[in-house]
Amino acid sequence: MKHVVKLLLTAAVIAATATAARADGAKIAVIGGKADDPFFAKIKKGIDDAAMVVKAHGGAVNYLQLQTYDNIGGDAANLIRTAIAQHASVIAAPDWVADSEDEAYKAATAAGIPVMLYNAGGGDKAKELGAINYIGNEEYPAGLAGGAYFASHGSKNVICVNTVPGAGNLEARCKGISDGIAKSGGKSTQLPLPASSFGNPTAVAEAIKATLLKDASIDGVATISAGDADSAANGIQQAGRTSKVKLGTFDMNETNLERIKEGTQLFAIDQQPWLQGFLAVSLSDGFVNYGLKTATPTILTGPGIVDASNIDATIAGAKAGYR
Amino acid sequence: MTAPLLKLTNINKSFGPIDVLIDISLEVNAGEVLCLLGDNGAGKSTLIKILSGVHKATSGTVGMRGKIVDFNSPRDAGDHGIATVHQFGGTFPLMSIGRSFFVGEEPKKGWGPFKILDRKRANDIAVKAVRELGITRIDDGDRLVGGLSGGERQALAIARAVHFGASVLILDEPTAALGVKEAAHVLRIVLQARQRGIAVIFITHNVIHALTVGDHFAVLIKGAKAADFRKGERTREEITDLMAGGEHMAELEAEIAAYMASHDGHPPPVAE
Amino acid sequence: MSNQTRRPALGNLLRRPETGSLLGLVTVFVFFAVFGGADFASATGAASWLNVAASLGIVALPIGLLMIAGELDISIGSMIPAGSMAVAIVSGHFHAPILVGIGTALAIGAVVGFINGVLVVRTAVPSFIVTLGTLFAVAGLVLGLSVILTGTTSVGIKAGPEAKWLLGHFIGGTFQVTIFWWIAAALLFGFVLHYSHYGNWILAMGGDKVSARNAGIPTERVTILLFMCSGVSAAFVGLSQAILYNSAQVSAGQSYIFNAIISVVVGGVLLTGGYGSVVGIVLGTITFAIVNQGIYYTGFDANWASLIIGILLLLAVLMNNTFRKLALAYSPARGKSRT
Numbered sequence: 063m064k065h066v067v068k069l070l071l072t073a074a075v076i077a078a079t080a081t082a083a084r085a086d087g088a089k090i091a092v093i094g095g096k097a098d099d100p101f102f103a104k105i106k107k108g109i110d111d112a113a114m115v116v117k118a119h120g121g122a123v124n125y126l127q128l129q130t131y132d133n134i135g136g137d138a139a140n141l142i143r144t145a146i147a148q149h150a151s152v153i154a155a156p157d158w159v160a161d162s163e164d165e166a167y168k169a170a171t172a173a174g175i176p177v178m179l180y181n182a183g184g185g186d187k188a189k190e191l192g193a194i195n196y197i198g199n200e201e202y203p204a205g206l207a208g209g210a211y212f213a214s215h216g217s218k219n220v221i222c223v224n225t226v227p228g229a230g231n232l233e234a235r236c237k238g239i240s241d242g243i244a245k246s247g248g249k250s251t252q253l254p255l256p257a258s259s260f261g262n263p264t265a266v267a268e269a270i271k272a273t274l275l276k277d278a279s280i281d282g283v284a285t286i287s288a289g290d291a292d293s294a295a296n297g298i299q300q301a302g303r304t305s306k307v308k309l310g311t312f313d314m315n316e317t318n319l320e321r322i323k324e325g326t327q328l329f330a331i332d333q334q335p336w337l338q339g340f341l342a343v344s345l346s347d348g349f350v351n352y353g354l355k356t357a358t359p360t361i362l363t364g365p366g367i368v369d370a371s372n373i374d375a376t377i378a379g380a381k382a383g384y385r
Numbered sequence: 386m387t388a389p390l391l392k393l394t395n396i397n398k399s400f401g402p403i404d405v406l407i408d409i410s411l412e413v414n415a416g417e418v419l420c421l422l423g424d425n426g427a428g429k430s431t432l433i434k435i436l437s438g439v440h441k442a443t444s445g446t447v448g449m450r451g452k453i454v455d456f457n458s459p460r461d462a463g464d465h466g467i468a469t470v471h472q473f474g475g476t477f478p479l480m481s482i483g484r485s486f487f488v489g490e491e492p493k494k495g496w497g498p499f500k501i502l503d504r505k506r507a508n509d510i511a512v513k514a515v516r517e518l519g520i521t522r523i524d525d526g527d528r529l530v531g532g533l534s535g536g537e538r539q540a541l542a543i544a545r546a547v548h549f550g551a552s553v554l555i556l557d558e559p560t561a562a563l564g565v566k567e568a569a570h571v572l573r574i575v576l577q578a579r580q581r582g583i584a585v586i587f588i589t590h591n592v593i594h595a596l597t598v599g600d601h602f603a604v605l606i607k608g609a610k611a612a613d614f615r616k617g618e619r620t621r622e623e624i625t626d627l628m629a630g631g632e633h634m635a636e637l638e639a640e641i642a643a644y645m646a647s648h649d650g651h652p653p654p655v656a657e
Numbered sequence: 658m659s660n661q662t663r664r665p666a667l668g669n670l671l672r673r674p675e676t677g678s679l680l681g682l683v684t685v686f687v688f689f690a691v692f693g694g695a696d697f698a699s700a701t702g703a704a705s706w707l708n709v710a711a712s713l714g715i716v717a718l719p720i721g722l723l724m725i726a727g728e729l730d731i732s733i734g735s736m737i738p739a740g741s742m743a744v745a746i747v748s749g750h751f752h753a754p755i756l757v758g759i760g761t762a763l764a765i766g767a768v769v770g771f772i773n774g775v776l777v778v779r780t781a782v783p784s785f786i787v788t789l790g791t792l793f794a795v796a797g798l799v800l801g802l803s804v805i806l807t808g809t810t811s812v813g814i815k816a817g818p819e820a821k822w823l824l825g826h827f828i829g830g831t832f833q834v835t836i837f838w839w840i841a842a843a844l845l846f847g848f849v850l851h852y853s854h855y856g857n858w859i860l861a862m863g864g865d866k867v868s869a870r871n872a873g874i875p876t877e878r879v880t881i882l883l884f885m886c887s888g889v890s891a892a893f894v895g896l897s898q899a900i901l902y903n904s905a906q907v908s909a910g911q912s913y914i915f916n917a918i919i920s921v922v923v924g925g926v927l928l929t930g931g932y933g934s935v936v937g938i939v940l941g942t943i944t945f946a947i948v949n950q951g952i953y954y955t956g957f958d959a960n961w962a963s964l965i966i967g968i969l970l971l972l973a974v975l976m977n978n979t980f981r982k983l984a985l986a987y988s989p990a991r992g993k994s995r996t
Contacts, residue, residue, distance in 0.1 A: 098796070098799075098800040098803075098907040099810070099908065100809065100810040100811035100906060100907070103804070103809060103810045227960065253953075254959045254960055255959070255962070256949070256962040256966055257912065257963065258912055258915070258949055258966060259912065259949060260911075260912050261908070261909040261913075262709070262713075262910075262912050262913065263898055263901075263909070264712050264898070264901075265709050265949060265950065268704075268705040268706070268708055268709050268950050269950060271701070271705060272696070272702070272950060273953050275696050275701060275702075276696055276954060289811070289904070289906050289909065292902045292903065292904050293902065296901075296902060299827075299830075300827060301701070302830065315811045315813070315904060315906075316809075316811065316813035316904065317902075317903045317904040383808045383809055459871035460870075460871060460873050463873070477860070477861055477868070477931065478931075478985075479860075479927065479931045479932035479981075479985075480857075480860050480861065480864055480931070484857050484861075485861070487857065488858075488868075488869065488872045488874070489861070489872030489874050490873070491854035500853070500854070501848075501853060502853060502854045502856065502857060529985055531985045532985045532986060
């Protein structure tokens with residue numbers, strides 16, 4: 063038993079020194095979502111692209127990803143602690159669940175490791191935690207922009223389809239839509255779907271169809287993800303309301319973009335995830351190596367509205383994996 | 386004299402260093418009931434497993450009708466006409482009588498890929514076979530086996546074995562979980578099977594049940610055959626004593642002698 | 658047997674595995690017909706739950722047969738996205754003919770099912786654990802391959818009109834063509850379970866695998882075939898959804914695992930095997946779909962959807978248990994004198 067422990071310890075020390083020896087520049091730990099999440103795949107591309115710069119500076123990027131989204135706050139906190147244990151020179155991470163993660167961030171700061179918030183958390187949080195900066199989207203303003211866009215295109219009664227009710231960022235999106243449209247006298251209510259419908263496009267489509275049939279005054283549907291927008295388009299079509307009900311979504315995919323080009327979808331609210339990954343890593347690298355820091359307090363990568371006016375460039379970017 | 390239907394010669398079985406069966410030799414003839422008696426752990430179930438092809442003997446031979454046979458699987462034993470019915474009879478409680486009766490031997494009708502299970506024929510045959518054993522309460526082959534009483538399940542399992550041409554029927558504690566009336570019914574069915582010329586091996590530790598139907602008795606104690614006798618050769622008390630104590634035969638013999646001495650040399654009458 | 662009389666209809670009904678689920682279905686239908694109003698009872702309302710039931714039902718059928726045979730397959734949770742990604746990558750990204758894409762997807766389903774079956778049969782590890790392993794393995798494989806081959810995790814596919822007509826269009830604008838595939842699958846599985854002798858084998862295997870093997874049933878071959886059925890069916894659902902919704906995502910379909918198991922159990926299949934019927938599985942799937950979708954026709958706040966789903970499903974399962982007990986206890990001679 064003792065031998066085994068000794069052996070493991072030796073191996074760990076060798077591994078640790080090996081990593082340390084390899085990275086004499088910045089060792090950047092990035093905490094992120096599952097790689098099979100299409101959204102995080104784009105962030106990851108930004109991270110990978112920025113990693114080339116880091117490498118050129120003699121550093122290395124280590125992407126620590128969540129295995130599931132079942133316990134997102136706790137798992138992310140554990141990953142932050144893992145990064146601390148690995149003696150990262152800087153940690154870039156989303157603050158999804160402040161209550162669970164903030165303690166870990168404080169532990170990082172206490173260990174002398176600077177933190178860069180990206181994707182979730184917001185500028186105020188970054189200030190509170192003493193983070194370098196916040197790079198990303200703020201859900202509520204993105205929702206506001208979406209609501210305003212709906213209003214300016216004539217929608218008065220919009221449902222916001224939430225396939226993960228209770229998730230703070232998604233609730234903020236729907237609230238933003240609601241407040242954004244209210245400014246012009248319209249209204250928006252949330253349609254929360256149960257977990258048994260998650261990932262089942264038919265169940266989502268049918269729920270939207272049924273809701274449209276029940277309330278003929280609905281003239282807009284907002285969805286919180288690109289896949290849900292595909293289901294929504296189907297539900298709207300089944301209800302026979304394609305011409306009357308406008309569709310807008312947070313995030314986007316290839317099929318969404320084609321619909322925008324065709325004219326059967328009004329818009330998509332993009333938070334430009336590639337930029338988040340790219341900036342989080344490249345700005346962290348600049349800060350740790352050379353003390354570089356932007357003067358802009360919060361770097362918002364979104365909302366970027368994708369509609370008929372910029373669809374061609376967006377499609378080109380999507381083909382290359384940047385959007 | 387023709388060769389016995391089933392003959393075990395010097396069967397030994399060890400699991401690693403533990404000898405479970407020691408030098409067992411037994412014979413069963415067609416139309417005879419052999420009662421295998423013994424306390425728990427005496428090796429009865431191991432012996433059954435060897436007979437039904439689950440285990441192979443470490444040494445010794447199994448012969449059928451004068452020929453040495455070698456069972457590699459329960460299926461193999463079944464093909465030789467050996468059928469085993471366990472304590473709870475039907476092992477598929479949630480299947481219908483007709484369906485469970487024909488598991489693995491389903492009657493079919495129709496042609497080509499559209500051959501379908503002939504449910505009606507299965508039900509009819511199953512019900513008829515059980516009723517022939519005197520279970521008249523069963524008249525619907527669609528009923529679930531789990532809804533039958535313990536005795537009825539035994540009857541169904543025995544009927545199944547008989548229907549598929551078993552020549553040796555091994556009954557493992559068929560009466561152990563039954564009430565008095567049901568047990569009597571199962572014993573009657575055992576006698577019916579015997580009448581049809583089937584060799585029955587009846588495992589029990591109920592001496593009364595054994596004496597009621599047995600022609601031939603063998604007592605196992607700690608893996609060895611402690612006694613082998615024909616009907617009427619031993620009394621119920623003798624057998625009970627054999628099963629319960631029985632480590633030292635001499636001690637037992639002495640006890641029996643003392644018993645007989647106190648009864649003027651007469652054994653007590655056989656309870657029947 | 659000449660004196661085998663017709664049993665009274667009640668007795669026959671009581672002991673059928675689907676009786677409980679039929680009552681469960683009627684209960685939830687009446688519930689939503691009352692609270693959901695005219696829209697729920699209309700053709701488009703029916704399409705709401707039929708469409709959901711169809712894709713779920715195609716997976717639930719083989720899962721049900723596996724459960725009757727005493728096994729479980731949860732790898733469907735990643736076989737569904739594997740099927741949709743396969744067709745989207747092969748035919749959408751690489752522009753191969755749609756038949757090649759469909760063939761690839763189904764072949765992957767068959768291979769994964771075969772691996773599941775062989776592992777279960779050879780290792781004697783419970784199928785829940787084996788398929789839990791393949792659930793993750795397939796998910797990882799799909800993700801890895803998708804990123805290597807296409808650089809993204811969400812692939813679009815534009816199927817031709819024939820493929821759309823066969824797999825991905827709405828009849829009359831409301832009913833998914835998948836419903837007909839489901840009906841075909843139900844007829845096929847119904848034939849296998851209730852009319853062919855294989856059905857007897859499956860029931861016997863679920864009742865007692867050892868006895869079934871001793872009775873001469875090739876239990877290993879049947880087990881492997883059943884796992885292949887569920888793999889192929891899951892891949893089929895995945896590919897038809899990709900064709901229907903014009904896109905495929907790497908991570909979708911985990912909710913099918915529980916939804917399929919719930920449908921099967923609500924349909925009267927015993928979780929431990931040996932008892933169940935195809936009609937029951939179909940009814941259970943419809944019940945689940947109605948409960949899951951009916952809420953949107955009612956005036957209830959959708960926040961309560963999960964609660965209502967949970968309660969109605971519990972009721973349906975309790976109904977099943979009651980009827981299974983009745984089926985076991987049922988005997989025509991009850992009360993008469995016994996031998």
